[in-house]
Amino acid sequence: MMAPVIVLVRPQLAENIGMAARAMLNCGLTELRLVRPDEAPDHPRALAAATHADGVLRSARVFDTVEAAVGDLHHVFATCPRHRDMVKEVITPRAAAADLRAMVDNGERPAILFGPERTGLESDEISLADVQVSIPLNPDFNSLNLAQAVLVMGYEWWQARAEAPDRVLVTNKAVPATKGELAGFFRRLEAALDECGFLRDERMRPTMILNIRAMFQRAGLMSHEINTLQGIVTGLTERPHASSIPGSRPGKRSSD
Amino acid sequence: MMAPVIVLVRPQLAENIGMAARAMLNCGLTELRLVRPDEAPDHPRALAAATHADGVLRSARVFDTVEAAVGDLHHVFATCPRHRDMVKEVITPRAAAADLRAMVDNGERPAILFGPERTGLESDEISLADVQVSIPLNPDFNSLNLAQAVLVMGYEWWQARAEAPDRVLVTNKAVPATKGELAGFFRRLEAALDECGFLRDERMRPTMILNIRAMFQRAGLMSHEINTLQGIVTGLTERPHASSIPGSRPGKRSSD
Numbered sequence: 001m002m003a004p005v006i007v008l009v010r011p012q013l014a015e016n017i018g019m020a021a022r023a024m025l026n027c028g029l030t031e032l033r034l035v036r037p038d039e040a041p042d043h044p045r046a047l048a049a050a051t052h053a054d055g056v057l058r059s060a061r062v063f064d065t066v067e068a069a070v071g072d073l074h075h076v077f078a079t080c081p082r083h084r085d086m087v088k089e090v091i092t093p094r095a096a097a098a099d100l101r102a103m104v105d106n107g108e109r110p111a112i113l114f115g116p117e118r119t120g121l122e123s124d125e126i127s128l129a130d131v132q133v134s135i136p137l138n139p140d141f142n143s144l145n146l147a148q149a150v151l152v153m154g155y156e157w158w159q160a161r162a163e164a165p166d167r168v169l170v171t172n173k174a175v176p177a178t179k180g181e182l183a184g185f186f187r188r189l190e191a192a193l194d195e196c197g198f199l200r201d202e203r204m205r206p207t208m209i210l211n212i213r214a215m216f217q218r219a220g221l222m223s224h225e226i227n228t229l230q231g232i233v234t235g236l237t238e239r240p241h242a243s244s245i246p247g248s249r250p251g252k253r254s255s256d
Numbered sequence: 257m258m259a260p261v262i263v264l265v266r267p268q269l270a271e272n273i274g275m276a277a278r279a280m281l282n283c284g285l286t287e288l289r290l291v292r293p294d295e296a297p298d299h300p301r302a303l304a305a306a307t308h309a310d311g312v313l314r315s316a317r318v319f320d321t322v323e324a325a326v327g328d329l330h331h332v333f334a335t336c337p338r339h340r341d342m343v344k345e346v347i348t349p350r351a352a353a354a355d356l357r358a359m360v361d362n363g364e365r366p367a368i369l370f371g372p373e374r375t376g377l378e379s380d381e382i383s384l385a386d387v388q389v390s391i392p393l394n395p396d397f398n399s400l401n402l403a404q405a406v407l408v409m410g411y412e413w414w415q416a417r418a419e420a421p422d423r424v425l426v427t428n429k430a431v432p433a434t435k436g437e438l439a440g441f442f443r444r445l446e447a448a449l450d451e452c453g454f455l456r457d458e459r460m461r462p463t464m465i466l467n468i469r470a471m472f473q474r475a476g477l478m479s480h481e482i483n484t485l486q487g488i489v490t491g492l493t494e495r496p497h498a499s500s501i502p503g504s505r506p507g508k509r510s511s512d
């Protein structure tokens with residue numbers, strides 16, 4: 001699978017190179033290039049910070065210039081927090097990710113450039129990019145750690161893949177209750193509440209029943225959960241296994 | 257400005273606490289809570305890793321339990337990579353951010369829970385959440401550094417700032433229950449279920465409790481509904497207004 005190339009320009013700390021590699025692999029990115037790094041990509045502190053993404057570091061390539069690092073690629077996106085005094089398109093990571101997907105789907109190879117921790121990319125390096133990417137963040141504190149910036153770009157790249165659903169109810173094969181099962185539970189509960197006197201106020205009774213039903217409706221109950229609830233009502237009302245010691249409380253039960 | 261509370265549960269490394277604080281401030285989040293951290297939030301290594309976000313660390317509060325940490329809040333989102341065997345809604349960070357915005361705009365206070373670096377949240381901690389958030393990433397390598405996970409949630413929170421909510425829960429001015437109120441109901445219900453013998457199977461008891469809590473968590477209960485449920489448990493167990501006519505069903509119970 002083709003994916004964008006991550007280019008770290010003059011990174012200063014081995015830990016950041018390693019954490020960037022880990023963030024890359026989290027997002028399905030595996031091709032790392034470095035321009036004049038202060039520490040080698042296979043530095044022990046880089047390998048330690050990468051945890052299981054050391055393969056990304058070991059296959060990383062080192063270049064002398066940004067121009068050389070992106071020479072075989074088709075598009076360059078430069079990440080930078082500040083707008084420089086150049087006329088250049090500035091887009092968000094989300095918009096960039098959509099462009100990156102389209103390029104890769106088209107068989108083209110894009111790169112994403114990240115500058116040094118302290119200073120960011122220089123103007124002549126940014127000038128090699130087709131577009132600048134600026135991450136919208138708290139304007140009073142928008143300096144991201146290098147690996148964090150890599151993660152945001154990679155995260156958006158991953159989200160831009162074939163759309164996955166945003167919201168899933170994990171049921172582990174549980175079957176939703178039918179409306180008949182739910183109605184059966186309501187009958188059982190309301191009979192018990194009538195009997196114990198909870199619904200004795202005739203005027204309030206209809207509203208109370210509606211409100212009780214609304215709570216359980218909202219929970220989106222599964223079939224087996226209806227059984228649990230039925231068991232709870234039976235347990236609380238009939239106390240078939242209640243402790244035989246009068247007044248005993250949970251925790252003090254010595255036998256059953 | 258109101259914003260979600262970040263809750264780090266049993267974090268192990270001071271550096272990660274510090275980097276999480278930095279990521280928070282990058283995204284306009286300032287309220288940090290810690291549950292039994294291995295190292296204090298103002299540990300020198302945490303402060304160093306936070307760079308200029310040390311104010312977030314110095315105002316962080318430490319709690320003994322997740323329950324205590326979220327007691328005054330209305331909604332809990334639990335981040336976890338794996339699906340557990342509970343019926344619970346799982347959503348993406350993007351969908352979560354839209355929900356978080358709608359809640360905050362509505363004056364409600366949500367929390368986002370993050371588990372320990374090595375193990376993640378435990379089942380009983382996840383059971384305190386309304387919804388699980390799972391970050392879609394490379395399925396072959398989806399273990400995110402703690403601060404990276406905080407950044408993804410914060411990043412999506414920031415991106416969602418301008419957007420109008422696409423989902424509204426009509427509550428007719430009802431106030432969502434705080435997690436403390438919900439916990440109080442769970443304590444009451446579980447004590448009653450212990451006493452009547454419903455939870456007598458010691459081996460199954462933890463799973464049964466998790467499943468019962470999951471049902472009520474999912475319902476998104478309002479404060480007044482907690483009162484109703486408390487009243488139902490009292491009614492079913494104590495029968496203070498039970499019909500005085502013996503044998504009036506569903507009881508073969510002649511005595512209590």
